[in-house]
Amino acid sequence: MTSPAAGKPIRTAITDDDGIDFAIIELFFFAYRDFTSDPDQILADYGFGRAHHRVLHFVNRRPGLTVAELLDVLKITKQSLARVLKQLIDTDHIVQVQGPRDRRQRELYPTAKGRALALALARPQSRRIRAALEDSGATERATIERFLEAMVNPELRAQIDIVPAQTSGKNHGDH
Amino acid sequence: MTSPAAGKPIRTAITDDDGIDFAIIELFFFAYRDFTSDPDQILADYGFGRAHHRVLHFVNRRPGLTVAELLDVLKITKQSLARVLKQLIDTDHIVQVQGPRDRRQRELYPTAKGRALALALARPQSRRIRAALEDSGATERATIERFLEAMVNPELRAQIDIVPAQTSGKNHGDH
């Protein structure tokens, strides 16, 4: 069962006492695992994967962003994006428009079909978040947003909060 | 640039006004992306990937768990686990011990080497969490833990909080 030169089994659990915040590390893993599992069902119906979801999300969030900008947000390579983007364009979820100033650029926009799919994918995720915030007020929500934002690399924080809700006056942050 | 039958580009951004909590959806994506990027550097030195990290983590967290239990926690298939687990055993990070009651079972334990690697991988993640909680007190921390736990599928919450810190009396939840 154990090979001759194998080390001895350690029988005690690693814990927060080792100076590491395992509680939150683990919670973060489970939370994200289930968070991403929601849209996976829907994506399977289209023959799409998570990569398609991410592209669709950001094209809807920042319509008109260029290919280079998208690569920067997703932190993947051009070659990785190519297949996924091509499929989304071929299936009429995303359209490319020649850049107005620089004609080398391709501005990416969602179609009505792409907008609808992005919303359908986000709906179960939003529902999960709403349920998790059920008994929370604006204070708790702010705490969670601050925490998540602080988890992002400082130099990349510019990527977030680019799209503030264009609320007319609805106090929709409250619960 | 646009194919003949292509839909028209939508030029307005999708926002929280569409009834979806895009703010937190996006924050969660960025936060997790950077959270997992920390250990990736270290793993590369060993020729390991994220799958190895996850296995190593849970074997350290719940020493003696069986293969079946590990599959259940990770929510992957036996075949997916096989290669990764074999590599970790071959490199003497994990050892298998025959189950005491049921000899068909293989209890998984970390070696000293496996314990050390698990700690090394968790260290930068824990540092990131500590930094994100810098100005937070016990209340904020509790809010965040509650939120993350509520994001997990209810029927799977049994998987978490199995390993409470065996603190003697240190009030280590406070900052």
Added chain:
DNA sequence: AAATTACGTCAATAGTACTGACATAATTCC
């Protein structure tokens, strides 16, 4: 005119996952 930039594409490879099938040993059920 030359260099750079933005984008697209081809080829090869890696890591992680999947389904389906089959084998072995140990336990449980009848």
Added chain:
DNA sequence: GGAATTATGTCAGTACTATTGACGTAATTT
């Protein structure tokens, strides 16, 4: 005791997402 089930391991084939490196084209900048 024999049959069924369980825990684990393994083989084969496939899919998705990602990588590096190289090359081509069109447009812009120097």
